[in-house]
Amino acid sequence: MSVPVVGPSGRQLPEGSIEVWLASLHGELDEVRHILSRDELDRASRYHFDRDRDRFAVGRALLRTLLEQYTGEPRECIRFAYGPYGKPRLATGSTTFNVSHSEDVALFAFSRGLEIGVDIEAAPSRPTDRDVAARFFSPLEAHTLFGLSLEQQSRAFLSCWTRKEAFIKARGEGLSLPLQDFDVTLAPGVSPALVRTAWSATEPADWLLFDISEDCPGCVAAVAVRAAHAVVSVRRLGSWAAGFEPRSLALCAPS
Numbered sequence: 289m290s291v292p293v294v295g296p297s298g299r300q301l302p303e304g305s306i307e308v309w310l311a312s313l314h315g316e317l318d319e320v321r322h323i324l325s326r327d328e329l330d331r332a333s334r335y336h337f338d339r340d341r342d343r344f345a346v347g348r349a350l351l352r353t354l355l356e357q358y359t360g361e362p363r364e365c366i367r368f369a370y371g372p373y374g375k376p377r378l379a380t381g382s383t384t385f386n387v388s389h390s391e392d393v394a395l396f397a398f399s400r401g402l403e404i405g406v407d408i409e410a411a412p413s414r415p416t417d418r419d420v421a422a423r424f425f426s427p428l429e430a431h432t433l434f435g436l437s438l439e440q441q442s443r444a445f446l447s448c449w450t451r452k453e454a455f456i457k458a459r460g461e462g463l464s465l466p467l468q469d470f471d472v473t474l475a476p477g478v479s480p481a482l483v484r485t486a487w488s489a490t491e492p493a494d495w496l497l498f499d500i501s502e503d504c505p506g507c508v509a510a511v512a513v514r515a516a517h518a519v520v521s522v523r524r525l526g527s528w529a530a531g532f533e534p535r536s537l538a539l540c541a542p543s
């Protein structure tokens with residue numbers, strides 16, 4: 289059994305670098321409970337379906353294990369704090385992260401100090417739901433989408449969805465940020481970008497959007513970052529079942 293190696297513990301991310309990990313959420317709570325905090329175990333116990341419980345637990349164990357590599361903090365000692373709309377962050381330190389899952393895959397994005405958001409959606413085989421687009425997208429986005437050919441629409445729908453979601457996740461405000469109040473690009477061949485916000489004429493220039501779908505087979509995925517320049521790299525984790533074996537637990541500082 290091998291422990292996944294993602295770099296030396298405590299490795300500092302270069303400024304402007306965003307490292308994204310694509311991982312499978314296969315596994316079970318019992319394989320990872322020694323890594324999780326009491327509140328995470330409580331939350332796991334509240335899931336109605338075992339599959340959702342296991343995916344949450346494995347996701348948190350992966351997040352902790354990856355964060356250990358960036359912070360040098362033993363994974364079971366890492367403490368999270370939560371923003372007013374539930375965005376998790378590290379209680380201490382400058383590493384920032386965001387997580388997204390879709391079915392049994394997850395994306396974990398990390399940076400040094402940048403405001404980042406990530407979203408992944410499994411690409412559907414069904415046609416675009418016009419009602420959903422009309423309800424969730426801005427008028428410009430819906431107009432652009434419905435001007436595309438039917439073949440282009442389902443991909444463009446998910447490009448728009450993931451870019452909008454990555455942006456609201458980077459800001460951490462969840463759906464308290466009205467989805468009609470900002471526009472992103474979505475048409476094929478047009479670079480990912482935030483093009484308008486209703487609250488500021490200058491804010492779009494503060495943000496970069498990246499489409500990382502090519503690195504996420506069968507999915508559409510996006511990263512948003514508040515920065516003038518950033519480099520995104522995506523890595524894929526292999527099987528993680530082997531990475532969770534118990535080791536001697538660290539003595540964590542009292543919180």
Ligand SMILES: CC(C)(COP(=O)(O)OP(=O)(O)OC[C@H]1O[C@@H](n2cnc3c(N)ncnc32)[C@H](O)[C@@H]1OP(=O)(O)O)[C@@H](O)C(=O)NCCC(=O)NCCS
Binds near residue numbers: 388
């Ligand atoms: C909660 C929300 C932030 C993301 O939800 P989601 O798309 O269902 O889920 P994702 O898998 O992408 O992200 C969930 C993860 O985001 C993180 N998260 C939770 N609240 C967050 C917030 N306010 N901001 C950023 N990240 C947040 C958590 O790590 C969470 O994982 P966890 O539950 O394992 O801790 C929010 O944007 C939401 O409710 N979206 C609903 C979907 C929607 O209508 N989208 C419209 C797009 S056009």
